[in-house]
Amino acid sequence: MATAPATSAPRPMERPPRHMPVPRTSRRRAHRAGRPRRSTALTLLTGLVVVYALLPLVWLVISATKTPTGLTSSSGLWFDGDFALWSNIADTITYDDGVYLRWLLNTLLYVVAGAGGATFLAVLGGYALARFDFPGKRGVFAVVIGAVAVPGTALAIPTFLMFSKLGLTDTPWAVIIPSLISPFGLYLMTVFAAEAIPAELLEAARIDGAGEVRTFFRVSLPLLAPGIVTVLLFTMVSTWNNYFLPLIMLKDPDWYPLTLGLDSWNAQAGTAGGHAIPHLVLTGSLLTILPLIAAFLLLQRYWQSGLAAGSVKE
């Protein structure tokens, strides 16, 4: 840490050493020497937490298979007689002229443009901060560190007030532009770039006559890949799950992301003359979380080592 010039900024956060994965071989050997006995009691105790973590998800899966009447009449933790999952899914997708699909496409747009853009900017910015000298560099980095501590929600209302003056609210831009900046991503990429790309390597590339652009794409980018995947995954989750920002920026349901759409379906039950559709809310919820859960399970290797590297959260 102390060797990275970038981290000598005013508010260094204490972080564990950033060797990526622990050398597994030595770890295994250490275990074999005095391997602790497995404990059934401890497994059961920890199992309680797992039950707590998974129970609501199980409940959601089961509930998504029920008809509206089945929801009220049967026990929450077991299947009802009618298995209505497929018709629920069909209803969810076709309800209100397929508005659910529209929301899904909106969400994808926000995720691709917002998270993709945020990662792109974080990589460029982090690389520039770590590898080039320019006037005011220390100042810029200090602002970035400070920005990590500014809670996103605290900025949302001020951003809304400004965007409404600019006439940007109620357009996709209002959701995409604020998502483009991830101070945490920028911070992580700066630290990562400072350590992953040796200055000698860049010098060698320059001596060999490679231009800056070529150096960046051919030499630096591959070295940054693990960091990029981590930043991408976490910005994706935060845009996919974003609720507060679209809530204040968007009025037109045609631009809603899934989170806001589900919320509005749920709110229908409470309004006068509204038609309660709990089974669609639940099935829609299930469909909303499936892609993210799949992404997390499939990309385990990346985010776990990425978190170990950063050991910071967003």
Added chain:
Amino acid sequence: MAAFALVFLAPIGYSLYLSLFQEKLIGGTSFVGLDNYQQALDDPQFWTALRRVGLFLVVQVPIMLGIALLVALAIDSGRLYGRNFFRVAVFLPYAVPAVVATLMWGFMYGTRFGLVGDINDAFGVSLPDPLSADLVLASIANIVTWEFVGYNMLIFYSALRVVPHALYEAAEIDGAGQWRVITAIKIPAIRGALVIATIFSIIGSFQLFNEPSILKKLAPNAITTHFTPNIYTHSLAFSGQQHNYAATVAIVMGLLTMVIAYLVQLRGMRKEA
């Protein structure tokens, strides 16, 4: 960098500017200096909201971080069957959007077709309604705990993994028991991760918005328009159209959050030395 300035510095600047003015029905907008700040500090609704998130912070954050730490230590101890399964299973709720998490729990809390209703039927009891005004804060605390236990657990666990195992062996030779290893080696070694998790949890508590805002549709009477400071700002800006005052409250909360987070960090770092 230009984009950074646009979405980060500009809103702060603009709301600072807004917070110094006041819109009147007669006479339009006028410069009022720090009057809005004075108003915020004298505003009982603001203080109720602030006290509520303060209570939330003091109760929910230690419980959540405590569970996260225990699970991380249990997984790290190597004494569990199926360690990887535990790690992934506890982390999964993090991938669930706050909206879905709140809807799910909100339905389960329901006495009509939720789990609470089931328990009431099955045992012939009548549990208090988790969505009543008295209990709704605890119900929200449970949702937030559920969402973030796994996340914090993973941060602690990643930190524990890089502790050199030679230390444990040395401790064992010196005759230290499991408990002593935990308190004397493991916890001090991951102090950095603990401090960071605490700071982010504090920020999360002060900025609490999503869960109560969504739960409001299921429990309209229990959650007021000034339930948390953020909900208060939001209703000021949207229902009340009091943009200047909303900007002021947002700035006060942002400042407060940063100051407290900074203090925790200073304290955490000093102990380390």
